Amino acid sequence: MKRTYFLYVEENSPLYKLHPSLKIFLLLFFNIEALLLDSPYMLWGGIILTILLFKVAKIPLSRLGKFLAFAIIITQAIMFSYLLGSSIPGNIVYWHLPWGTYVTDVTLLHVFTMVGRFMLMLVGSTLVLSVLTDTDIIYGLVFLRVPYSIALTISLAFRFASIFLDDYLKVRDAMVLRGTSFDKGNIFQRARKYVNLAIPLMVMAIRRMLELTYVLEVKGTRLKGKRTFYREYKMKPYEKALAILLLATPALTLTMKMGLITFILPGVLAQ
């Protein structure tokens, strides 16, 4: 088993073995494609395909379970904002609401699309982060000719995010042990509790940053100039083909979106 950003994955997982650049392409692919696609059918089809990829990559689907609560909250937020606050014309009007907005068949399609977009981003990113390591980020980005300084910064940001999360959980527990209930009180009272929580997090983050700066300095980190990359990654022919496919698909989607009506939200046809 190999440790990645999202804990452990089998060493022989086909996705884990991919070239680092391809993993980064894949991460970008899911997020860009989710923004480009307007068809809910294609989005939800993409989600199903991505879930199947979990099986291929030997990643337990339980990884997604961790985000269930988050997904439900976001889905609810999207639904309520469209259903209660939008007036999108459509073929059938289902409800007229007292404050002047209404819900049509196109409103429902919009909800379905937006939830699909978010879910494709979530499922796709979870899949990639389950096979991605910090080495992948540095080597992948440098392979794509991104300057080393940027690649290192992104990698450190990922690393700091996990340390920050760990600190956050500890401080939150410490506050709970002194009688804080984060789910009680009005919005201002809750916000105040989170402000309290932010104080030690900020202090610790600054201290850690300083220490990290010293460590980077003493390890001779140079952002410019000659640097050796010890590990060697070469793209295999099938990986090159996959890279082309991952780059071509969003380009094709964009082209079709601009030129062909079939990729546009079906409800638009009715307008």
Add this chain to the structure above:
Amino acid sequence: MNGNVVEVKGLWWKYQGNVDWVLKDINLTVRKGEFVGIIGPSGAGKTTLCLALTGIIPHSIRGEFRGEIRVHGKNTLNTTLTSIMEDVGIVFQDPDIQFITMRVLDEVVFPLENMGAPRDLIKERAEWALNIVGLRGFEEKHPSELSGGQKQRVAIASMLAKLPKLLILDEPTSDLDPIGKMEVFKVLEKLRTDYDVTLIVVEHNVEELAKFADRIILLTEGRIVFDEPPRRLFSKCTELRKIGVYPPQVTELFYRLNSLSGNSRSLFLPLTVEEAYKLFRKQFSGKSITMEFSEEFSESLTGSGRSVVEFQNVKYIYPDGTLALNGINLTIREGDFMAIVGANGSGKTTLAKHMVGILKPTEGRVLVFGKDTRTMKASEIALNVGYVYQNPDHQLFCTTVFEECAYALRNMGLDEDEIEERVHEVLDKLGLKGLESTPPYFLSKGQRQRLAVATVLVMKPKVLVVDEPTTGQDHIQSESIMKLLEKLNSEGTTIVVITHDMRLVAEYAKRVTVMYNGLIIADGPTRKVITSTRDLLKSSLNPPQITRFFLKVNPNMRVLTLEEGLRILGGGINRG
């Protein structure tokens, strides 16, 4: 360049915005191949001196710098940091923050990659460095898969790979269990003897330092007070104690015995258990000292009241699948002063978090005052069981010391008069009176640690769980925390303390629980557990030096403290 690796002349340094000088007139020379230890109380300027020797001060940290530092003949003021660091390596206290990458191999090759070394050379050096620190086969491991000692050895290997002529280590073992500490010192000794690396090591652990260092420098309030070989330095027991530095226990034992017999200073003083044993055989041959021991020292008293926390066959598995507790059965009784000891990662903190309900068992149950923690909120449990974090910064979030203490009381709904009364009472008890309006982050580490205890104590919990309260603290601060816990215990609070410091455990705890791989492998009165070396060694622990010495003299002599040792051997002298 002469044979000196480091030359410091008239160094003065103060941080920007500070009034006081942190380093005052430091003059220091370190010769090639020397192993120099630096000791001193917290705030003495040890870390600052290390940063100055690497050039980080004044290149990366602003402040006022006077004097001159030459490292390998290069004046650090006129040389770039990169150029200084070509021949110098530094290892910091926190092993986690030193990982720039998330693989052992990547971490070791990182400095060489930065230097632009060819791949073949990097491979050769990385293999060599990992070999020296005993981590071959760990190349693809993630930091989370390593113990504290292993992480620190990776940090050393990372510096070694670039073949530094000078290696500086700033409290490299403070987070490690005793065996982890020993591992690190063995590597350092190998570096010096086999590779002629010059070593400067800042350490609170004088026992190991005394064994390996050629010279020890004692810093106090930014000044070098002593700079001498260990044996000569530690023979100044009385002066060192005044400063807050405790010599190795066997050294102090024989120093005080010599004083008792009227022969002070001039005699040879031992630094290790082996030396002490030889000296003992010479000085005490033919004297009967075992009888008094069995008569005088009984088992320490453990809590005998009702059960306050009870673990019933508790298993806990972390979300990543780690089995942290594997069938724990344990009863903590009212009045206990209990120490939970064990290697890094043995499950001590997980056990403690179950006591306060932050974690709930995967299997089995934990009862707090008879109630199942699964049916209670952590905030509800906290009224009876307080938890003090290892890092005080995790639990300080208010703007003043007063507000920090009042926070929990306000959540409990107490009226302002009672809050004020309780806060003043607790601040007085913990020596923080007069600091009510000070922001917590302006306090020293020792004061922050005491404030963290105060924020919990103010709730008047019946049980206080304290996680690693002495890590990174000097002896005076550690003693002060342990004395406070002892006082609270005598006033009726049940104390559970998690620590690696076996000397403090032996001196203060009444009961010891030893954990190993999520299991309790020993539990009982302190004297019984501390002196059963097999159980301790299994859990990467080692009894205090004084205990090891007396066990070597006689396996039935289960001595815990220096005072006990003095009573036994002092009696021998008087009879002699």
